[in-house]
Amino acid sequence: MRRAALSAAALAATLTASLTAGCTSRGHDDHRAPHHPRTPGASQAPSVSPTPGHTVVAPGSPLAVKIDNVPAARPQTGLDAADVIYAEQVEGGLSRLLAVYATRLPQTVGPVRSARESDLDLLRQFSRPALVFSGAQHKLLPLIDRAPLRAESPDKAPNAFYRDTDRAAPHNLYLHPSRLLPAAPGEKALTTGFRYGPAPAGGTPTTSRTVRYPAARFTFTWSADRNGWLVAMDGTPSVTTDGTRLAPTTVVVQYVKMHMSTYHDMLGNHTPYTETVGSGKAEVLRDGRSFAATWSRPAATDGTTFRAADGGPLNFADGQVWVVFAPAAS
Numbered sequence: 231m232r233r234a235a236l237s238a239a240a241l242a243a244t245l246t247a248s249l250t251a252g253c254t255s256r257g258h259d260d261h262r263a264p265h266h267p268r269t270p271g272a273s274q275a276p277s278v279s280p281t282p283g284h285t286v287v288a289p290g291s292p293l294a295v296k297i298d299n300v301p302a303a304r305p306q307t308g309l310d311a312a313d314v315i316y317a318e319q320v321e322g323g324l325s326r327l328l329a330v331y332a333t334r335l336p337q338t339v340g341p342v343r344s345a346r347e348s349d350l351d352l353l354r355q356f357s358r359p360a361l362v363f364s365g366a367q368h369k370l371l372p373l374i375d376r377a378p379l380r381a382e383s384p385d386k387a388p389n390a391f392y393r394d395t396d397r398a399a400p401h402n403l404y405l406h407p408s409r410l411l412p413a414a415p416g417e418k419a420l421t422t423g424f425r426y427g428p429a430p431a432g433g434t435p436t437t438s439r440t441v442r443y444p445a446a447r448f449t450f451t452w453s454a455d456r457n458g459w460l461v462a463m464d465g466t467p468s469v470t471t472d473g474t475r476l477a478p479t480t481v482v483v484q485y486v487k488m489h490m491s492t493y494h495d496m497l498g499n500h501t502p503y504t505e506t507v508g509s510g511k512a513e514v515l516r517d518g519r520s521f522a523a524t525w526s527r528p529a530a531t532d533g534t535t536f537r538a539a540d541g542g543p544l545n546f547a548d549g550q551v552w553v554v555f556a557p558a559a560s
Contacts, residue, residue, distance in 0.1 A: 291380065292419040293335070293411055294353055295362040297327040298343040299446070301464060303401040307471045308336030310550075313420055315478070317554040318348060319488065319502050323444025325463075328352070330359075332419040335411060340404030342391070345370070348504040350377045354530040355421055360410060364403050367501070382410055423533020427545035430538045433519035441483055441554045448554055450481045452518040458549065459515055479549030481515040482536070484525055485558040504555050511558070512536060516547045 292313075297306055299317075309315065312329035320326045328349060329339065345363035347370055353359050360380045374381050384391045390409035394402040439459075440449045450459035458477030461468040468476040487505040507530050512523040514536060523544050527534040538544040 290415050290419050291358045291360060292330050292332040292356050292415055293360050293362065293407055294328055294330045294349075294356075295339050295405060296343050296345050296349070296364070297329050297339070298341040298401055299325045299327050299463065300401070301466075302398065303341045303343075304463070304466070305469050305471050306341065307404065308339035308407075309468075309476060310470050310474045311336035312550060314422060314424075315550070315552045316352065317441075317448060317552065318346070318504050319443045319446075319555065319557075320346060321501055323446065325443055325446040325448070330356075330420070331407065332415050333417050335407040335414045337406075337408075338404050339407060340394075341397070341401045342403045342405055343400070345374060346501055347373065348502075348506065350374065350379075351530045352504075352506050353377075353379055355423070355527075355533050356419065357421065362405055362410070364400070421533050422551075423527070423535045424551060425536075425543050425545050426548050429517050429519070429547070430521060430540075430542065430544055432539070433517075433521045435518060436515060436520040437518070439481070439483070439513070439515055439520065441556050450478075450515060450552070452515075453477060454518065457547075459552075461552070478552045479516065479547040480551045482523075482546075482551065482553045483513040483515075483556050484534075484553055485511045486555050488555075488557045506534070506555070514544055514546070 295308075297303075297309065299306075306327075309327070309329055311331060311334050313332050314330040316328040316330070317325055318328070326343065326346070331339075339362075342362060342364045345361060345366045349361065349363075350373060353361060354377075356379075358378060358380055360382050361374070361377075362382045365383060366374060382390070384403070387410060390406055392404055392406070393399065394404055396402075436452065438449060438451045440447055447464055449462040449465070451462070453460050456475070456477040458479045459481050461476040461478070470476070484506075487508070487510075488502045489505075490502060507527050509524065509526040512525045514521045514523045521544060522539045523536045525534050525536050536544045536546075
């Protein structure tokens with residue numbers, strides 16, 4: 231009986247580990263990164279030139295980094311420096327982030343995780359962007375190689391990445407952006423289609439807005455003191471590793487079509503494909519108010535335009551923008 235109990239316990243532990251890996255890991259593609267340990271002062275910008283023999287990102291090209299967003303990956307590093315953060319649903323109803331940097335580069339970004347098929351269409355709005363990721367489902371890698379972007383993974387630029395030994399893999403891979411870009415490309419690299427300026431008339435006073443995925447949720451709470459929307463993920467306030475509370479000035483809930491792609495994780499869970507080309511409804515949060523809106527992106531090479539209920543352009547507030555992709559009603 232004791233032997234049977236031990237066998238049952240071992241089986242339960244194995245199943246738990248497998249489920250955790252299936253929900254939070256992409257298997258081998260997230261473990262291909264080098265295991266360079268964190269060096270003293272690793273949160274400081276490294277005073278080194280780009281990786282020898284490695285072509286840095288072209289001027290005018292933004293840096294887009296896939297960011298892990300399960301609880302084990304938090305707090306993240308460098309999110310407060312991003313110009314735009316896209317939140318998407320992935321396998322198991324969890325979420326992942328894509329942070330885009332153009333006007334300034336953080337000293338360190340991470341944890342870095344694997345790419346998704348939807349990222350390729352989303353990034354076509356930019357001119358030869360750098361997509362930083364830790365790997366991808368093996369059948370997706372050829373599509374990434376053929377996409378009009380610069381794929382930057384630990385395989386191609388190992389010296390730009392390091393492992394933080396204070397965290398467990400695969401939630402401990404970090405990027406030094408200065409080893410890929412000599413400087414921030416500037417505002418002109420943000421060909422998102424967004425307009426910035428005074429808020430339109432109207433809107434509904436709003437103190438808080440929550441967007442739910444099957445196994446994740448984002449809550450944005452207006453803070454007049456911060457002049458932004460305090461972010462909470464899965465009910466926990468979102469801060470960076472240096473203690474900065476995330477508070478974008480504009481939050482967009484963009485309703486999009488989602489369907490299952492042909493790609494899946496190690497347990498067979500299919501990856502949702504998020505359609506960001508097309509048109510639909512949206513909700514824009516700024517200045518403590520919510521504005522009903524529509525969005526339009528006719529082609530993958532176009533940015534996304536947002537219009538208010540009266541058909542006029544809907545300006546965003548100056549500062550960081552979060553775009554949360556939510557499933558459109560059937």
